Amino acid sequence: MIEIRNLTKSFGRATVWKDVTLNIHRGETLAIIGRSGCGKSVLIKHINALLKPDSGEIYVDGENVFGMDYVGLRKMRQKFGILFQGAALFDSISTFENVAFPLRYFTEQSEEEIRKNVLEALEMVKLQNVAEKSTAELSGGMRKRVGLARAIVLKPQYLMYDEPTSGLDPQTSDEINELITMLAETMEITTIVVTHDMHSVLRIADSVAFLHDQCLHWSGSVEEMKTSNDEALLSFIKASEYQI
Amino acid sequence: MQVFKELGQYGTLMYQALRSSLEPGTYRSNLFQELVKIGYDSIPIIMLTGAFTGAVMTIQTAYQLESSFISESIIGAIVSQSLLIELSAVISSLVLAGKVGARIATELGTMRVSEQIDALESMGLNSVTFLVVPRILSGLLMFPVLYVLAASTGIVGGILTAYLTGALPIFEFMKGARLYFFPWDVLFGFVKMFVFGFLITSVASYKGYYATGGAEGVGKSTTQATVLGCLYVVTADFVLAALLL
Numbered sequence: 001m002i003e004i005r006n007l008t009k010s011f012g013r014a015t016v017w018k019d020v021t022l023n024i025h026r027g028e029t030l031a032i033i034g035r036s037g038c039g040k041s042v043l044i045k046h047i048n049a050l051l052k053p054d055s056g057e058i059y060v061d062g063e064n065v066f067g068m069d070y071v072g073l074r075k076m077r078q079k080f081g082i083l084f085q086g087a088a089l090f091d092s093i094s095t096f097e098n099v100a101f102p103l104r105y106f107t108e109q110s111e112e113e114i115r116k117n118v119l120e121a122l123e124m125v126k127l128q129n130v131a132e133k134s135t136a137e138l139s140g141g142m143r144k145r146v147g148l149a150r151a152i153v154l155k156p157q158y159l160m161y162d163e164p165t166s167g168l169d170p171q172t173s174d175e176i177n178e179l180i181t182m183l184a185e186t187m188e189i190t191t192i193v194v195t196h197d198m199h200s201v202l203r204i205a206d207s208v209a210f211l212h213d214q215c216l217h218w219s220g221s222v223e224e225m226k227t228s229n230d231e232a233l234l235s236f237i238k239a240s241e242y243q244i
Numbered sequence: 245m246q247v248f249k250e251l252g253q254y255g256t257l258m259y260q261a262l263r264s265s266l267e268p269g270t271y272r273s274n275l276f277q278e279l280v281k282i283g284y285d286s287i288p289i290i291m292l293t294g295a296f297t298g299a300v301m302t303i304q305t306a307y308q309l310e311s312s313f314i315s316e317s318i319i320g321a322i323v324s325q326s327l328l329i330e331l332s333a334v335i336s337s338l339v340l341a342g343k344v345g346a347r348i349a350t351e352l353g354t355m356r357v358s359e360q361i362d363a364l365e366s367m368g369l370n371s372v373t374f375l376v377v378p379r380i381l382s383g384l385l386m387f388p389v390l391y392v393l394a395a396s397t398g399i400v401g402g403i404l405t406a407y408l409t410g411a412l413p414i415f416e417f418m419k420g421a422r423l424y425f426f427p428w429d430v431l432f433g434f435v436k437m438f439v440f441g442f443l444i445t446s447v448a449s450y451k452g453y454y455a456t457g458g459a460e461g462v463g464k465s466t467t468q469a470t471v472l473g474c475l476y477v478v479t480a481d482f483v484l485a486a487l488l489l
Contacts (some may be wrong), residue, residue, distance in 0.1 A: 045362070048366055050362055050365055050366060070370075073368075074368040075368070077365070077366055077367065077368040078367070078368045080366060082362075082363070082366045084359040084362065084363060085359070086358055086359060088358060088359040088360050088362065088363035089360075090360055090363075091360075101367075102367050105270075105367070105369060106367070106368065154367075
Protein backbone atom coordinates (compact mmCIF):
# COMPACT_ATOMS: atom_id res chain seq x y z
CA MET A 1 0.00 0.00 0.00
CA ILE A 2 1.16 3.54 -0.75
CA GLU A 3 0.22 6.37 1.60
CA ILE A 4 0.87 9.95 0.54
CA ARG A 5 0.67 12.34 3.49
CA ASN A 6 0.43 16.14 3.23
CA LEU A 7 2.85 16.35 0.32
CA THR A 8 3.85 19.83 -0.85
CA LYS A 9 6.18 20.62 -3.73
CA SER A 10 7.37 23.79 -5.38
CA PHE A 11 10.04 24.61 -7.94
CA GLY A 12 11.55 27.93 -6.92
CA ARG A 13 8.61 30.22 -6.21
CA ALA A 14 6.14 28.20 -8.27
CA THR A 15 4.02 25.87 -6.15
CA VAL A 16 3.21 22.65 -7.98
CA TRP A 17 0.72 21.37 -5.42
CA LYS A 18 0.31 21.52 -1.66
CA ASP A 19 -0.96 19.24 1.05
CA VAL A 20 -1.69 16.23 -1.16
CA THR A 21 -2.97 13.26 0.84
CA LEU A 22 -3.87 10.04 -0.95
CA ASN A 23 -3.95 6.29 -0.32
CA ILE A 24 -3.28 3.75 -3.05
CA HIS A 25 -4.46 0.29 -2.08
CA ARG A 26 -2.86 -3.01 -3.05
CA GLY A 27 -4.12 -4.33 -6.38
CA GLU A 28 -6.03 -1.21 -7.40
CA THR A 29 -5.52 0.80 -10.58
CA LEU A 30 -5.43 4.51 -9.83
CA ALA A 31 -5.57 7.13 -12.55
CA ILE A 32 -4.07 10.52 -11.70
CA ILE A 33 -5.69 13.08 -13.98
CA GLY A 34 -5.42 16.81 -14.44
CA ARG A 35 -4.43 19.49 -16.92
CA SER A 36 -0.99 19.55 -18.51
CA GLY A 37 1.53 21.09 -16.13
CA CYS A 38 -0.52 20.41 -12.99
CA GLY A 39 2.22 18.16 -11.59
CA LYS A 40 0.92 14.65 -12.28
CA SER A 41 4.30 13.33 -13.41
CA VAL A 42 6.00 15.21 -10.58
CA LEU A 43 3.72 13.40 -8.13
CA ILE A 44 4.63 9.89 -9.33
CA LYS A 45 8.33 10.78 -9.32
CA HIS A 46 7.92 11.43 -5.58
CA ILE A 47 6.43 8.01 -4.94
CA ASN A 48 9.75 6.23 -5.48
CA ALA A 49 11.76 9.23 -4.28
CA LEU A 50 13.14 10.33 -7.64
CA LEU A 51 12.14 13.80 -6.44
CA LYS A 52 11.97 15.11 -2.89
CA PRO A 53 9.08 17.21 -1.59
CA ASP A 54 9.27 20.47 0.35
CA SER A 55 7.26 18.77 3.09
CA GLY A 56 5.18 15.68 3.70
CA GLU A 57 5.80 11.93 3.64
CA ILE A 58 5.17 8.94 1.43
CA TYR A 59 4.95 5.46 2.94
CA VAL A 60 5.44 2.41 0.72
CA ASP A 61 4.43 -0.76 2.55
CA GLY A 62 4.69 1.17 5.82
CA GLU A 63 8.16 2.66 5.25
CA ASN A 64 8.81 6.37 4.73
CA VAL A 65 10.61 6.62 1.38
CA PHE A 66 12.21 9.96 2.26
CA GLY A 67 13.78 8.57 5.43
CA MET A 68 15.53 5.67 3.70
CA ASP A 69 19.27 5.24 3.32
CA TYR A 70 20.83 4.33 -0.04
CA VAL A 71 20.41 0.57 0.40
CA GLY A 72 16.79 0.91 1.58
CA LEU A 73 15.99 3.23 -1.29
CA ARG A 74 17.50 0.81 -3.79
CA LYS A 75 15.44 -2.06 -2.36
CA MET A 76 12.26 0.01 -2.35
CA ARG A 77 12.77 1.20 -5.94
CA GLN A 78 13.02 -2.39 -7.12
CA LYS A 79 9.42 -2.89 -6.03
CA PHE A 80 8.46 -0.42 -8.78
CA GLY A 81 8.39 -0.54 -12.53
CA ILE A 82 7.95 2.73 -14.42
CA LEU A 83 6.94 3.38 -17.98
CA PHE A 84 8.18 6.88 -18.71
CA GLN A 85 6.41 9.23 -21.08
CA GLY A 86 8.95 8.80 -23.88
CA ALA A 87 9.71 5.21 -22.80
CA ALA A 88 13.27 6.29 -21.75
CA LEU A 89 14.90 3.39 -23.59
CA PHE A 90 18.71 3.36 -23.54
CA ASP A 91 19.52 4.18 -27.14
CA SER A 92 23.09 2.87 -27.05
CA ILE A 93 21.95 -0.75 -26.64
CA SER A 94 19.55 -3.09 -28.46
CA THR A 95 15.92 -3.75 -27.56
CA PHE A 96 16.89 -7.09 -26.02
CA GLU A 97 19.60 -5.48 -23.88
CA ASN A 98 17.19 -2.76 -22.74
CA VAL A 99 14.84 -5.37 -21.34
CA ALA A 100 17.72 -7.49 -20.02
CA PHE A 101 19.30 -4.47 -18.29
CA PRO A 102 17.56 -4.80 -14.87
CA LEU A 103 18.18 -8.57 -14.87
CA ARG A 104 21.89 -8.13 -15.52
CA TYR A 105 22.33 -5.58 -12.74
CA PHE A 106 19.99 -6.85 -10.06
CA THR A 107 19.89 -10.62 -10.41
CA GLU A 108 22.39 -13.44 -10.60
CA GLN A 109 20.60 -15.09 -13.52
CA SER A 110 22.53 -17.05 -16.13
CA GLU A 111 22.57 -15.87 -19.76
CA GLU A 112 20.03 -18.58 -20.61
CA GLU A 113 17.64 -17.49 -17.85
CA ILE A 114 18.01 -13.84 -18.87
CA ARG A 115 17.18 -14.72 -22.48
CA LYS A 116 14.13 -16.70 -21.37
CA ASN A 117 12.84 -13.92 -19.11
CA VAL A 118 13.44 -11.16 -21.67
CA LEU A 119 11.60 -13.06 -24.39
CA GLU A 120 8.78 -13.82 -21.93
CA ALA A 121 8.45 -10.11 -21.05
CA LEU A 122 8.51 -9.15 -24.72
CA GLU A 123 5.87 -11.78 -25.43
CA MET A 124 3.64 -10.33 -22.71
CA VAL A 125 3.71 -6.98 -24.51
CA LYS A 126 3.29 -8.77 -27.87
CA LEU A 127 6.68 -7.81 -29.25
CA GLN A 128 8.63 -11.06 -29.36
CA ASN A 129 10.01 -10.36 -32.84
CA VAL A 130 11.87 -7.12 -32.13
CA ALA A 131 14.41 -8.36 -29.59
CA GLU A 132 17.49 -7.85 -31.77
CA LYS A 133 16.35 -4.55 -33.29
CA SER A 134 17.93 -1.24 -32.38
CA THR A 135 15.62 1.03 -30.38
CA ALA A 136 15.88 3.63 -33.18
CA GLU A 137 14.00 1.22 -35.48
CA LEU A 138 10.95 1.05 -33.18
CA SER A 139 7.76 3.08 -33.61
CA GLY A 140 6.32 5.17 -30.76
CA GLY A 141 3.89 2.43 -29.70
CA MET A 142 6.59 -0.24 -29.88
CA ARG A 143 8.96 1.88 -27.78
CA LYS A 144 6.29 2.17 -25.09
CA ARG A 145 5.73 -1.57 -25.12
CA VAL A 146 9.46 -2.27 -24.87
CA GLY A 147 9.60 0.23 -21.99
CA LEU A 148 6.77 -1.71 -20.40
CA ALA A 149 8.58 -5.03 -20.92
CA ARG A 150 11.63 -3.54 -19.18
CA ALA A 151 9.43 -2.27 -16.35
CA ILE A 152 7.84 -5.69 -15.70
CA VAL A 153 10.85 -7.95 -16.24
CA LEU A 154 11.75 -7.88 -12.52
CA LYS A 155 8.11 -8.61 -11.66
CA PRO A 156 7.43 -5.45 -9.63
CA GLN A 157 4.67 -5.00 -7.06
CA TYR A 158 3.85 -1.50 -8.29
CA LEU A 159 3.72 -0.28 -11.87
CA MET A 160 3.58 3.42 -12.72
CA TYR A 161 2.75 4.73 -16.17
CA ASP A 162 3.47 8.31 -17.18
CA GLU A 163 1.11 9.29 -20.01
CA PRO A 164 1.13 5.78 -21.56
CA THR A 165 -1.09 6.71 -24.51
CA SER A 166 0.15 10.20 -25.31
CA GLY A 167 1.26 10.65 -28.91
CA LEU A 168 -0.25 7.35 -30.02
CA ASP A 169 -3.05 6.70 -32.51
CA PRO A 170 -6.41 5.51 -31.05
CA GLN A 171 -5.85 1.89 -32.04
CA THR A 172 -2.38 1.69 -30.49
CA SER A 173 -3.71 3.53 -27.42
CA ASP A 174 -6.36 0.83 -27.07
CA GLU A 175 -3.70 -1.87 -27.30
CA ILE A 176 -1.70 -0.17 -24.55
CA ASN A 177 -4.84 0.14 -22.40
CA GLU A 178 -5.51 -3.57 -22.88
CA LEU A 179 -1.93 -4.34 -21.86
CA ILE A 180 -2.24 -2.24 -18.69
CA THR A 181 -5.43 -4.07 -17.70
CA MET A 182 -3.99 -7.48 -18.58
CA LEU A 183 -0.78 -6.87 -16.58
CA ALA A 184 -2.68 -5.56 -13.57
CA GLU A 185 -4.87 -8.67 -13.57
CA THR A 186 -2.34 -11.37 -14.42
CA MET A 187 0.54 -10.07 -12.32
CA GLU A 188 -1.64 -8.67 -9.50
CA ILE A 189 0.18 -5.36 -9.70
CA THR A 190 -0.87 -2.11 -8.04
CA THR A 191 -1.06 0.31 -10.95
CA ILE A 192 -0.75 4.09 -11.04
CA VAL A 193 -1.44 5.79 -14.35
CA VAL A 194 -0.82 9.46 -15.03
CA THR A 195 -2.98 10.56 -17.92
CA HIS A 196 -5.35 13.18 -19.27
CA ASP A 197 -6.92 10.66 -21.64
CA MET A 198 -10.42 10.07 -20.21
CA HIS A 199 -10.99 7.19 -22.61
CA SER A 200 -8.05 5.39 -20.95
CA VAL A 201 -9.28 6.27 -17.47
CA LEU A 202 -12.66 4.65 -18.08
CA ARG A 203 -11.07 1.59 -19.68
CA ILE A 204 -8.45 0.82 -17.03
CA ALA A 205 -8.98 2.63 -13.72
CA ASP A 206 -10.66 1.56 -10.49
CA SER A 207 -10.19 4.96 -8.86
CA VAL A 208 -9.30 8.49 -9.87
CA ALA A 209 -7.33 11.35 -8.31
CA PHE A 210 -7.88 14.76 -9.90
CA LEU A 211 -5.15 17.37 -9.48
CA HIS A 212 -6.45 20.87 -9.95
CA ASP A 213 -5.67 24.36 -8.71
CA GLN A 214 -2.41 23.29 -6.99
CA CYS A 215 -4.03 20.60 -4.87
CA LEU A 216 -5.66 17.18 -4.95
CA HIS A 217 -9.07 18.55 -5.81
CA TRP A 218 -11.07 15.34 -6.00
CA SER A 219 -10.55 11.62 -5.49
CA GLY A 220 -12.86 8.62 -5.58
CA SER A 221 -13.86 5.58 -7.57
CA VAL A 222 -14.63 5.68 -11.28
CA GLU A 223 -18.30 5.07 -10.47
CA GLU A 224 -18.30 8.07 -8.10
CA MET A 225 -16.61 10.18 -10.78
CA LYS A 226 -19.38 9.35 -13.22
CA THR A 227 -22.01 10.74 -10.86
CA SER A 228 -19.95 13.58 -9.38
CA ASN A 229 -21.27 17.15 -9.53
CA ASP A 230 -17.87 18.71 -8.95
CA GLU A 231 -17.67 21.59 -11.42
CA ALA A 232 -13.92 21.51 -12.03
CA LEU A 233 -13.94 17.76 -12.58
CA LEU A 234 -16.93 17.94 -14.90
CA SER A 235 -15.31 20.77 -16.82
CA PHE A 236 -12.11 18.71 -17.23
CA ILE A 237 -14.07 15.68 -18.44
CA LYS A 238 -16.12 17.81 -20.81
CA ALA A 239 -12.99 19.47 -22.21
CA SER A 240 -11.57 16.05 -22.97
CA GLU A 241 -14.54 15.56 -25.33
CA TYR A 242 -15.58 12.39 -23.63
CA GLN A 243 -19.17 11.64 -22.72
CA ILE A 244 -19.68 9.50 -19.66
CA MET B 245 24.23 33.57 -6.37
CA GLN B 246 23.94 31.23 -9.38
CA VAL B 247 27.74 30.71 -9.32
CA PHE B 248 27.60 29.50 -5.69
CA LYS B 249 24.65 27.22 -6.49
CA GLU B 250 26.54 25.67 -9.42
CA LEU B 251 29.72 25.31 -7.37
CA GLY B 252 27.73 23.56 -4.65
CA GLN B 253 26.08 21.24 -7.19
CA TYR B 254 29.43 20.47 -8.83
CA GLY B 255 31.04 19.81 -5.44
CA THR B 256 28.20 17.48 -4.43
CA LEU B 257 28.42 15.59 -7.72
CA MET B 258 32.19 15.15 -7.34
CA TYR B 259 31.76 13.99 -3.74
CA GLN B 260 29.15 11.42 -4.84
CA ALA B 261 31.44 10.31 -7.68
CA LEU B 262 34.41 9.94 -5.33
CA ARG B 263 32.35 7.95 -2.82
CA SER B 264 30.82 5.69 -5.44
CA SER B 265 34.14 5.05 -7.19
CA LEU B 266 34.51 2.25 -4.62
CA GLU B 267 31.73 0.29 -6.39
CA PRO B 268 33.61 -0.91 -9.50
CA GLY B 269 31.04 -3.64 -10.18
CA THR B 270 28.51 -0.99 -11.20
CA TYR B 271 30.70 0.88 -13.69
CA ARG B 272 33.24 -1.69 -14.90
CA SER B 273 31.61 -2.31 -18.30
CA ASN B 274 31.11 1.42 -18.91
CA LEU B 275 34.70 2.12 -17.88
CA PHE B 276 36.08 -0.08 -20.68
CA GLN B 277 33.79 1.60 -23.20
CA GLU B 278 34.87 5.05 -22.04
CA LEU B 279 38.58 4.13 -22.11
CA VAL B 280 38.10 3.24 -25.77
CA LYS B 281 36.04 6.34 -26.58
CA ILE B 282 38.33 8.80 -24.79
CA GLY B 283 41.63 7.07 -25.49
CA TYR B 284 41.59 4.88 -28.58
CA ASP B 285 39.10 6.99 -30.57
CA SER B 286 41.16 10.15 -29.94
CA ILE B 287 44.41 8.71 -31.28
CA PRO B 288 44.07 10.01 -34.89
CA ILE B 289 43.24 13.59 -33.93
CA ILE B 290 45.90 13.68 -31.21
CA MET B 291 48.57 12.33 -33.59
CA LEU B 292 47.62 14.86 -36.26
CA THR B 293 47.57 17.76 -33.81
CA GLY B 294 50.86 16.66 -32.26
CA ALA B 295 52.63 16.21 -35.59
CA PHE B 296 51.53 19.57 -36.98
CA THR B 297 52.40 21.37 -33.75
CA GLY B 298 55.93 19.93 -33.88
CA ALA B 299 56.25 20.76 -37.56
CA VAL B 300 55.12 24.37 -37.19
CA MET B 301 57.26 24.86 -34.07
CA THR B 302 60.34 23.68 -35.97
CA ILE B 303 59.75 26.00 -38.94
CA GLN B 304 59.00 29.01 -36.74
CA THR B 305 61.88 28.44 -34.33
CA ALA B 306 64.31 27.94 -37.21
CA TYR B 307 63.03 31.18 -38.76
CA GLN B 308 63.38 33.14 -35.51
CA LEU B 309 66.88 31.82 -34.70
CA GLU B 310 68.37 32.15 -38.15
CA SER B 311 71.81 33.33 -37.15
CA SER B 312 75.33 32.02 -37.56
CA PHE B 313 76.01 32.81 -33.87
CA ILE B 314 73.39 30.33 -32.62
CA SER B 315 73.96 26.59 -32.76
CA GLU B 316 71.33 24.76 -34.84
CA SER B 317 70.90 22.18 -32.10
CA ILE B 318 69.21 24.88 -30.00
CA ILE B 319 66.22 24.62 -32.36
CA GLY B 320 65.81 20.94 -31.49
CA ALA B 321 66.13 21.76 -27.80
CA ILE B 322 63.51 24.53 -27.92
CA VAL B 323 61.04 22.53 -30.00
CA SER B 324 61.26 19.34 -27.94
CA GLN B 325 61.19 21.12 -24.59
CA SER B 326 58.27 23.33 -25.61
CA LEU B 327 56.38 20.27 -26.75
CA LEU B 328 57.05 18.33 -23.54
CA ILE B 329 56.39 21.16 -21.09
CA GLU B 330 53.59 23.07 -22.75
CA LEU B 331 52.33 22.51 -26.24
CA SER B 332 51.56 18.78 -26.34
CA ALA B 333 49.59 18.98 -23.12
CA VAL B 334 47.72 22.24 -23.71
CA ILE B 335 46.93 21.94 -27.41
CA SER B 336 45.86 18.28 -27.03
CA SER B 337 43.65 19.21 -24.08
CA LEU B 338 42.00 22.06 -25.97
CA VAL B 339 41.24 19.65 -28.80
CA LEU B 340 39.97 17.05 -26.31
CA ALA B 341 37.81 19.66 -24.54
CA GLY B 342 35.95 19.89 -27.86
CA LYS B 343 35.94 16.22 -28.75
CA VAL B 344 35.59 14.47 -25.39
CA GLY B 345 33.92 17.26 -23.38
CA ALA B 346 31.24 17.89 -26.01
CA ARG B 347 30.50 14.17 -26.38
CA ILE B 348 30.15 13.60 -22.64
CA ALA B 349 27.92 16.64 -22.12
CA THR B 350 25.71 15.72 -25.10
CA GLU B 351 25.38 12.07 -24.09
CA LEU B 352 24.53 12.77 -20.47
CA GLY B 353 22.35 15.78 -21.36
CA THR B 354 20.31 13.73 -23.80
CA MET B 355 19.97 10.95 -21.23
CA ARG B 356 18.77 13.51 -18.69
CA VAL B 357 16.13 15.21 -20.85
CA SER B 358 14.84 11.91 -22.27
CA GLU B 359 14.45 10.55 -18.70
CA GLN B 360 17.03 7.79 -19.21
CA ILE B 361 18.83 8.93 -16.04
CA ASP B 362 15.50 8.82 -14.15
CA ALA B 363 14.96 5.31 -15.56
CA LEU B 364 18.35 4.20 -14.18
CA GLU B 365 17.58 5.70 -10.77
CA SER B 366 14.08 4.24 -10.72
CA MET B 367 15.56 0.76 -11.21
CA GLY B 368 17.67 1.30 -8.10
CA LEU B 369 20.93 2.01 -9.92
CA ASN B 370 23.10 4.93 -8.81
CA SER B 371 23.34 7.01 -11.99
CA VAL B 372 26.43 8.88 -10.76
CA THR B 373 28.30 5.60 -10.25
CA PHE B 374 27.07 4.22 -13.53
CA LEU B 375 27.56 7.25 -15.77
CA VAL B 376 29.81 9.90 -14.22
CA VAL B 377 32.50 7.82 -12.47
CA PRO B 378 33.65 5.84 -15.56
CA ARG B 379 33.87 9.03 -17.64
CA ILE B 380 36.04 10.88 -15.10
CA LEU B 381 38.22 7.82 -14.40
CA SER B 382 38.78 7.32 -18.12
CA GLY B 383 39.80 10.97 -18.45
CA LEU B 384 42.28 10.62 -15.58
CA LEU B 385 43.77 7.46 -17.13
CA MET B 386 43.76 8.28 -20.83
CA PHE B 387 44.80 11.96 -20.96
CA PRO B 388 48.38 11.19 -19.77
CA VAL B 389 48.58 8.37 -22.34
CA LEU B 390 47.44 10.73 -25.08
CA TYR B 391 50.07 13.23 -23.91
CA VAL B 392 52.82 10.67 -24.58
CA LEU B 393 51.40 10.16 -28.06
CA ALA B 394 51.07 13.91 -28.74
CA ALA B 395 54.61 14.66 -27.54
CA SER B 396 56.13 11.74 -29.47
CA THR B 397 54.39 12.57 -32.74
CA GLY B 398 55.23 16.25 -32.16
CA ILE B 399 58.94 15.50 -31.93
CA VAL B 400 58.77 13.14 -34.92
CA GLY B 401 56.88 15.83 -36.83
CA GLY B 402 59.59 18.33 -35.90
CA ILE B 403 62.38 15.99 -37.04
CA LEU B 404 60.63 15.21 -40.33
CA THR B 405 60.01 18.89 -41.01
CA ALA B 406 63.61 19.74 -40.21
CA TYR B 407 64.69 17.11 -42.75
CA LEU B 408 62.14 17.89 -45.46
CA THR B 409 62.55 21.69 -45.35
CA GLY B 410 66.28 21.59 -44.80
CA ALA B 411 65.85 23.87 -41.75
CA LEU B 412 68.50 21.88 -39.86
CA PRO B 413 70.15 18.45 -40.02
CA ILE B 414 68.36 15.67 -38.13
CA PHE B 415 71.38 14.92 -35.94
CA GLU B 416 71.49 18.59 -34.83
CA PHE B 417 67.81 18.41 -33.88
CA MET B 418 68.38 15.18 -31.93
CA LYS B 419 71.50 16.54 -30.27
CA GLY B 420 69.62 19.57 -28.93
CA ALA B 421 66.63 17.49 -27.88
CA ARG B 422 68.83 15.07 -25.94
CA LEU B 423 70.99 17.77 -24.37
CA TYR B 424 68.01 19.63 -22.91
CA PHE B 425 65.89 16.62 -21.99
CA PHE B 426 64.93 16.67 -18.31
CA PRO B 427 62.70 13.86 -16.91
CA TRP B 428 60.93 16.47 -14.76
CA ASP B 429 59.51 18.08 -17.93
CA VAL B 430 57.79 14.81 -18.81
CA LEU B 431 56.52 14.37 -15.26
CA PHE B 432 55.20 17.93 -15.36
CA GLY B 433 53.39 17.09 -18.60
CA PHE B 434 51.82 14.05 -16.94
CA VAL B 435 50.67 16.11 -13.95
CA LYS B 436 49.14 18.67 -16.28
CA MET B 437 47.27 16.08 -18.34
CA PHE B 438 45.99 14.38 -15.20
CA VAL B 439 44.55 17.72 -14.01
CA PHE B 440 43.22 18.69 -17.46
CA GLY B 441 41.66 15.23 -17.86
CA PHE B 442 39.83 15.63 -14.58
CA LEU B 443 38.68 19.19 -15.33
CA ILE B 444 37.38 18.46 -18.83
CA THR B 445 35.54 15.22 -18.00
CA SER B 446 34.15 16.40 -14.66
CA VAL B 447 32.86 19.73 -15.99
CA ALA B 448 31.33 18.02 -19.04
CA SER B 449 29.74 15.36 -16.82
CA TYR B 450 28.35 18.04 -14.52
CA LYS B 451 26.93 20.12 -17.36
CA GLY B 452 25.37 17.09 -19.03
CA TYR B 453 24.07 15.49 -15.83
CA TYR B 454 22.18 18.64 -14.83
CA ALA B 455 21.00 19.60 -18.33
CA THR B 456 17.42 20.83 -18.57
CA GLY B 457 15.02 21.99 -21.23
CA GLY B 458 15.10 19.59 -24.18
CA ALA B 459 17.28 19.92 -27.28
CA GLU B 460 18.04 23.59 -26.63
CA GLY B 461 19.11 22.80 -23.07
CA VAL B 462 21.41 20.00 -24.24
CA GLY B 463 22.96 22.35 -26.83
CA LYS B 464 23.52 24.97 -24.14
CA SER B 465 25.11 22.42 -21.79
CA THR B 466 27.41 21.16 -24.53
CA THR B 467 28.54 24.68 -25.43
CA GLN B 468 29.14 25.50 -21.76
CA ALA B 469 31.04 22.25 -21.23
CA THR B 470 33.34 22.97 -24.18
CA VAL B 471 33.93 26.63 -23.39
CA LEU B 472 34.45 26.06 -19.66
CA GLY B 473 36.68 23.07 -20.39
CA CYS B 474 38.98 25.25 -22.54
CA LEU B 475 38.89 28.07 -20.01
CA TYR B 476 39.78 25.77 -17.11
CA VAL B 477 42.61 24.20 -19.10
CA VAL B 478 44.35 27.55 -19.74
CA THR B 479 43.71 28.71 -16.16
CA ALA B 480 45.00 25.46 -14.64
CA ASP B 481 47.97 25.61 -17.02
CA PHE B 482 48.95 28.98 -15.56
CA VAL B 483 48.41 27.87 -11.96
CA LEU B 484 50.44 24.67 -12.43
CA ALA B 485 53.26 26.56 -14.17
CA ALA B 486 53.36 29.13 -11.37
CA LEU B 487 53.36 26.45 -8.68
CA LEU B 488 55.58 23.75 -10.16
CA LEU B 489 58.16 25.46 -12.40
